[in-house]
Amino acid sequence: MFYRRDPPDPPGLPPSAADGGSKFGLGAPKWAFGLSVFFALVFTASSVMPVSSFAPPGLARKGARATSNHYAPEPVSVTVVEARRETFVSTLVVSGSLVAREEVVVGSELEAAAIEEILVDEGDKVTQGQVLARLRSDLAQAALVMNDAQIERADAMIAQADSAIREAEVTLRLANNINERARSLLKSGAESMDVLEQRQAGAETARARLQSAHHARDLALAERSLAQAQRQDLTIRLDRSEVKAPAAGLVVQRLAQRGMLVSGDSGPLFRLIKDGTIELDALVPMSDLARLEQDLQADVVVAGATVPIAGKVRLVASRVDVASRMGNVRISIESDEKARIGVFAQARIHLHRPGSMVLPLTALLSGTEGIYVQVVKGGIVESRPVTVSDYAADAVRIETGVVEGEHVILTAGAWVRSGEQVAATMAAQVVALKD
Incomplete structure (x- = not known):
């Protein structure tokens, strides 16, 4: 049996007998020492057994389930969507100036x-x-009057040549008859050779006059053709006036x-502007040119206006500028009084991609290894890297990484990790594709 003997009180302090002989503290009562021992025992017990074991069953953590000796947490409830293929609609915003087609x-x-x-x-x-x-056009009109006179003169010369031709033909026919009679009389001795030669010379002269009349007619025809050509030139000049x-x-x-x-x-x-057709001439980065094609619908908003004008992609450039790495896109627009040449305008081109793998934008997560989604298979979370090829307002087009029919967590975040067991709940398949 041990006995504790208190040392004598230091000089200048009151005797310890006043507090029952306790040395727990200077002047402290004996019950303080016992209280400190109690708290020390409680602290030791709490380090060995969870606090929850002391709590009554009604105060256990909500959502916990009992095991043999402990309570384990229930799986986290998550909302999933099914990856499926559908028409993906996104928009591409371009800007430029209005020009004439x-x-x-x-x-x-x-x-x-x-x-x-x-x-x-x-x-x-x-x-x-x-x-x-x-x-x-007064000079051309005066020249046209003179040309009319030239044509009339040529017509008169043609008529005169025709008369000369008829006269020469009659004279030649008469000369030939006289020549034939002279030949007959020469054979009978009634005419001399000199007379016959004169008759032959008269026939040759008539024949030469006929040829001359024909040449005069040809010349008159040529002058008329020239005058008519000049008239055609003058008419063109008058028309061009x-x-x-x-x-x-x-x-x-x-x-x-x-x-x-x-x-x-x-x-x-x-x-x-031919037919009054106005278009938007916009510059598009070369990475976006491959997404565009003819006849895509677009909404064009002209500077200073609030109501968009319906448009359609008419032309996608076949070449890209080497310096800027951009290409031109022409968007035809409907007739509108606010559409003027040179005005700045912006267009939202609607892109339709049928058969695309579509997921909500909220399903995407970003980490050190890039963009990924969380797929639930058999109640276990699996992080899956994905390749995104296009974005919409609240949806994305997945190129690789997800198979059709898999369940993807709609909104996960940092509280769900790969390999963790979850309770998946299918959400209504609502993926808003409109901007």
Whole structure:
């Protein structure tokens, strides 16, 4: 049996007998020592047995299940979607300026002709063959009058040659008859050789006059042909004095001014948009050109407008600029009063990819090894790297990594890891593909 003997109190302190002889603390009572021993025992017990073992059954952690001696957590409940193939719709935003699909330049081929009258202005719609301006044509009209006189003169010369031909033919026929009678009389001795020779000379002269009449007629015909050719040239010049629209369209620029002297190298007088068709000329990165094709629908918003204009992809460039690595895309738009040449516009092209593997955007996770999704197989989570080929507002198009029919966690995050057991719940297959 052991007895504790307290050492004597240090000088200057009150005797320990006042607190029952305890030395737990200076002046501390004996019950404080016992309390410290109690807490030490409790701390030791808690380090050996979980606190939950002390709690009554009604206070156990919610969601726990009992084993032989401990409570294990239930599997985490997750929502999964089925990977399936469907039409993937995404948008590609491009921007550029409005241009004419086909611009028509109108000028004049006349030389040194002044503009006398202008009949249209910018913004006017014209039809094919409509007169846009008139040039001075008084000189051509005077030349046309002179040409008419030349044609009449040639016709008169032709008529005169025809008369000369008929006369020469009669004279030649008479000379031939006289020559034949002279030959007969010469045989009978009634005529001399001199008379016969004279009759033969008369016949040759008549024959030469007939040939001369024919040549005169040919010359008159040639002069008439020349006059007619000159008339055709003058008619063309008179027709060109009226500047006409070569095609129907919209006048977007008028460079002609009244009194301006026009020549072959003076430049265009008007610029037209053929049929009034306007397009959006946009630049697209070469990585996006492969996604585009003709007849894709698009919504075009012109600067300063709020309502989009319906459009369609008409042309995708077959070449890429070496310096910028970008290509041109032409989007035809419907007629609209706010669509003007040179205005900035932005288009949203709707891309349709049938038979695509589609997953919600929330299913994607990003880690040190890249983008991946979490697939649930047999209640166990498996992290699967995937290749994403396109994005929509809330969906993605998966190229590789997921097989059709597999269950992918809709929204996982950091609280579910690969290899962990989960309780999967199928979600309604709602993958919004609209932007």
